[in-house]
Amino acid sequence: MKTLTQAEGRETSLTSRLPLPATFRAALADGAAMALAVVLLAALFWATGDAALQRVASYAAIMLTAVCGLQIFSGNSGIVSFGHSGFVGLGAYACGILTMPAALQGATLRNLPGILAGHELTLGGALLVIVLFAVLVGALSGGPLLRLSGSGASIATLAILIITYTLLVATRDITRGSQPFYGVPRNVGLWTSAAAAAFALVAARLFRDSPVGLSARAAADDDRGAAAIGVSRRGAWYLAWILSVVLAFVAGALMAQFLGAFSPKDFYFHLSFTMLAMLILGGMTSSLGALAGVVATTILIEIVRRFESGAVLFGVELPSLFGLTDAVLALSMILVIWRRPLGLMDGRELDLLRRFGRGATPPAELPAIARQAPGGEIAAEGVGKRYAGVVAVDGVSLSFAMDMITGIIGPNGAGKTTFLNIISGDVEPSSGTVRIGRSLRGHSAVRFARAGIARTFQNLxxxxxxxxxxxxxxxxxxxxxxxxxxxxxxxxxxxxxxxxxxxxxxxxxxxxxxxxxxxxxxxxxxxPRFLLLDEPAAGMNAVETADLVQRLAEVRTRRGIGIVLIEHDMRLVMNLCERIVVIDHGQVIADGPPAEVRRNPDVVAAYLGSRSLKAQQDNNQEDSPTEDTSQ
Amino acid sequence: MILLQQLINAVSLGGVYALLALGLAIVFSIVGLINFAHGELMTISGYVLLASLAMGVPFAASVAVALAGAALAAVAMERIAFRPMRGADVTSLLLTSFAVSSLLKVVFQNGISARPQPVSMPGWMTSATAFGPVTLGHGPMLCIALSICALIGLELFLRYTTMGIAMRAAAADFDVVRLMGISAGRIIATAFLLSGLLAGLAAMLWLAQRASVDPLMGFTPVLKAFIATVIGGLGSLRGAVLGGFLLGVVEVLLQALLPSDILPYRDAIVLSAVIAVLMARPNGLIPAVNAQRS
Structure with a gap:
């Protein structure tokens, strides 16, 4: 711990002088601290001079590289990948073929295609080729994979694992099939693997808070919410996938030169299980989780392994138990998921800068608000939407101007939210068109958001x-x-x-x-040029609502944007809006300034039924209309 | 004529996949869990059959015991491993079942044996009858017949019993079903019971053609069943059945038709085709219906 804080101290003084974004600075400090911790651990193992211990540490560092790769995809997208062990395998075989001595290759792989034979590259040279290969594999596999979401995508990674395994076994001329592949020079030791692990940790930590990483996490937390701010899930996850595949390949290349001999089954389900167990134990959502998980799991495995072939404990002779380490890993995984669902590190990063009071703070001077140039509009023409026979919105033509607050009211189930979903790009209308002042290809929330239509949701x-x-x-x-x-x-x-x-x-x-x-x-x-709000005051008390009204009025005057809001709180609507649109049964039944709409007989009928309309009219003759027409 | 025999084999393998995929889909449609330990239910059923036969129970009764064993194991699995984490996110459930599956494999390997145990199936089941030039194995035929019966039975259950209707409703919107006063625990338990039963049946049909049990028995077929549920559309019961049959038929036909130097690539080809299907239809062939509100 002591060395960690020292490292951090140096980090902050170094980075705070540079004009770097605070998010990036924080990530860099964490990454550097974790990298330093790995290097120090490596130095510690090196100092022991114990070859067996050093092998354990090297293996753990290579696994850490692979697990960081897994974390970059699974941690930021929320999709558990079973396929990464297959990528480790592909990396290992690629490294083996590229770096093995030509003479040995000629003897063991007689039918190797000429283009692959006799390269005898150094590890560095091979890594370059392997990274390119990995980008290609990642780009090709990521496309179809990310058309799926959630559990479907997880199963697809399972398919990817089976495909890579089948290919490794089937391409006998290149891989010797299911027989061991041997003769790879064993040049990877403690330092190389520790360096790779340190690099992978920094990469994972930086990625998490990079623009792409932020987008990926946003889409994982709420897909529709992300689309509403112009984040395309697939774009962000695709890059995360490619980067994570590259790290898995690199780990595989190191594994090849560390083991010297291996076969396809070394990169099948068992490795997949170990990698996942490591990541889940520490916590999938952070790079610190990956580090903690690999360290904890390695210690656990080393302890349990001693009991696997039987041992004497407190005078009791234990039987030998085949697969005891797997059982213990599985149990720890279940325990962690039950008791600490975000992992041992609880999903946290180190956050060193924040811990030492150097975290992100508001700048002394906030940038001025840019007033939107007037002239934009949202124009819906004859827009309709049916859901399997139910007509939610029925031929609505409305246009909204900027620098104005419009309220949309109507009884429950009148089609207000569906209409809002249509003009925010979320739902494609069954008929009619929506123009938002710019030509757009396709009707999607992401495109509308990027074209200046922002929104909030009824259910946050x-x-x-x-x-x-x-x-x-x-x-x-x-x-x-x-x-x-x-x-x-x-x-x-x-x-x-x-x-x-x-x-x-x-x-x-x-x-x-x-x-x-x-x-x-x-x-x-x-x-945005337009802000669409779906029941912004739902569930708020009177004080909170008054506060909201004031803030929204301010937004409109200072920015000149158009606000369209759906609301049931009539006081809010009447106070805030300059124009009110009433929708009932999917159709517009009134449209105008609040005072006019309030007196419209159709509106009163829609809200209170036609009989109470008469009573209302009688009332109106006696005195002026009261404040509240609400339900 | 070889083609007809291959077709029968294909449909019978598809039937096993369909039963497994259906069991996975029933549980998924209600709790959102892809049960990785489904294969272990199959293995348990196999071991129960083995034990029951070893104790001298007649074959038909042993099969019944094995089916019940799988169903009970499924319910117990839900009680012990999944119920404590109700309300957890889908990823946690998936990983828990993955861990349960690994744990059970180790238990089988140590508690029973890592080696395959032969199961003596009745002779009539492993033999074949010649119809003119065509020789048809009894195993595959039985397999097809039983799969079809099971599928029809399940359809009737889901359509005409209160519990079945409640389960279909739960698949569409679980919260509303609970508001209707139907116990969530019972629906989930029934879903697991049915999936266990289907896994048991699949195990029996699998054994009828292979006649040995080992700790990894359920692994490969259930892996294929996962794929089948995704082709069909995750959570869609009809989709799972269609996906299962499709996958089985394609596998066997490729096995028969591919030239021998390409044959080792069979699984890669099948799965690449699956991914191609999903490119075109990301929600599967028969997408599940689900309610979502903004």
Missing amino acids: RIFGRMTVFENVLVAARQVEPDLARAERAAWRELALMGLDEVADRPAATIAYGLRRRLEIARALALG
């Missing part, structure tokens, strides 16, 4: 496992490629919604009212 869709700051940052990053500037913009939105105090907390842990505001802050971080 925030990224619960990311911090409040990250939630807004990932949106800001979509319109501001420069990370440092995106960070400042994110701080501005947090401050405006009064969230800067809770910026470091995981979004799922803050109060409900704050989460509602967070979703608005996230939408505004996109710098």
Whole structure:
């Protein structure tokens, strides 16, 4: 621990002078500290001079490289991959063929295709080729894989594992089939493997907080929420997949030169299970979890192994138990999932800078709000949507101007949310068109978000496992490629919604009212021309609602954007909106300024039924209409 | 005529896959769990049959005991391993079942034997009858007949019994079913019971043609069944059956038709084809219906 803090101290003083984005600085400090810890551990094992211990440590470091690869994909996408052990295998065989002595190769692999034969590359040269090969394999396999989601994608990685295994066994001329492949020079020892592990840890830690990593995690936490801020799940996960495949291949190459001899079954389910157990034990969602998991698992395996072939414990002779290590790994995995679902490290990174008070803080001067140029509009023409016979929206033609707040009201089930989903790109209309001032290819939430339509959801869709700051940052990053500037913009939105105090907390842990505001802050971080809000005050008390009204009014006056909101709270709608649209049975029944809509007989009928309409009209003759027309 | 025999073999293998995939799909549609330990249910059923026969129980009764054993094991598995984590996310459930599966394999290897144990199946089951020029194995024929009966039985159960209807409703929207006052625990237990029963049946049909049990017996067929459920559409029962039959038929036909130098690549070819299918239809051939609200 002591050495760790020293390393960190040097890190902070070094990095705080550089004009790097705070997110990147924090990741770099953590990565460097973990890399240093690995190197120090390696030095410790080297100092013992015990060859057996050193082999254990080297193997663990190579596994750590592979597990970091797995973490980069599974940890950031939430999809468990069973296929990475197959990639380790492909890397191992590729390294074996590229680096083995030509004479030995000629003797053991007589039918090796000429293009593969006699290269005798050094490890470094082979790694270059292998990385290129890995990028190719990752790019080819990632495309079809990421068309699936969740469990389907996990099963597809299982298919990938079987395919790689089958190929390794079947291509006998290249791999010697299921027989051992041998004669690979054993040049990888403690230092090479430790260096690779250190590199992999830094890569995994940096990736997590990189723009792509943030997007990948956002999509894993809430797919639709991510689409609403212009994050395409597939794009972010695809890059994570390729990077993770590359690390698995590199680990495989080192494994080949570490073992010297191996066969396809060494890279099949058992390795897959071990890698997953390591990652799950430490915690899938962080690079620190990968490190802790590999260390803990290695210690566990080393202890249990001594009992596997029988031992005497406290005078009792234990029988030899085949596969005892697997059983213990499986049990620890179950225990961890039950008792500590996020792993031993609880999904945390080191967060050294924050721990030592050098974490991300709001900049002294927040960037000014850019007022949107007027003139944009959303125009829906004859828009309709049917769900298997039910007509949710029936030929609605509406257009919304900027610099105006429009309220959409109507009874439950009137089709308000469906209409909002259509004009935010989330749902494709069965008929009619939506124009948003720019020509778009295809009707998708991601495209609409990128074209300046931001939204919130009726049932909150925030990224619960990311911090409040990250939630807004990932949106800001979509319109501001420069990370440092995106960070400042994110701080501005947090401050405006009064969230800067809770910026470091995981979004799922803050109060409900704050989460509602967070979703608005996230939408505004996109710098949209239109903000669509689906029941922004649902579940809020009167004080919170009044606060929200004030903030929304401010948003409109300072930014000049168009706000369209669905709301049941009539006081809010009447106070805030300049125009009110009433939808019932999927059709627009009234459209105009609040005072006019309030007196519209159709509206009263829709809300209160036609009989009460008469009573209402009688009332109106006696005195002026009251404040509340609500349900 | 060889083609007809191959076709029968193909459909019979497809039947086993379909039964397994259906068992996986029933559980998935209700709890969202891909049960990796499904293969171990198959293995348990095999060992129960073995033990029961060894104790001198008549064959038919032994089969019944083996089926019951698999069903009970499935319910016990849910009680012990999955119930404590109800409400956990899909990934945790998946990994738990993966760990349970690994654990059970070690238990079989140490508690019973790592080596295959022969099961003496009745002679009529392993023999064949010649119909003119065609010789048909009894095993495959029985397999096809029983798979079809089981599928029809399950369809009737899901369509006409209260529990079956509740289960179909639970697959569409579990929360609403619980609001209707139907016990969640019972629905889930029934789902596991059925999946265990189907795994047991698949085990019997598998044994009818192989006649030996080993700790990894369930591994390969269930791996294929996973793939079948994804081709069919995860959580879709009809999809699982279709996927199972399709995968079995394609495998056997490729086995018969591929030239011998390409034959070792069979699994890679089949699975690449599966991935190609999923490129075109990411939600499977018969996608599951699911409610989602914004």
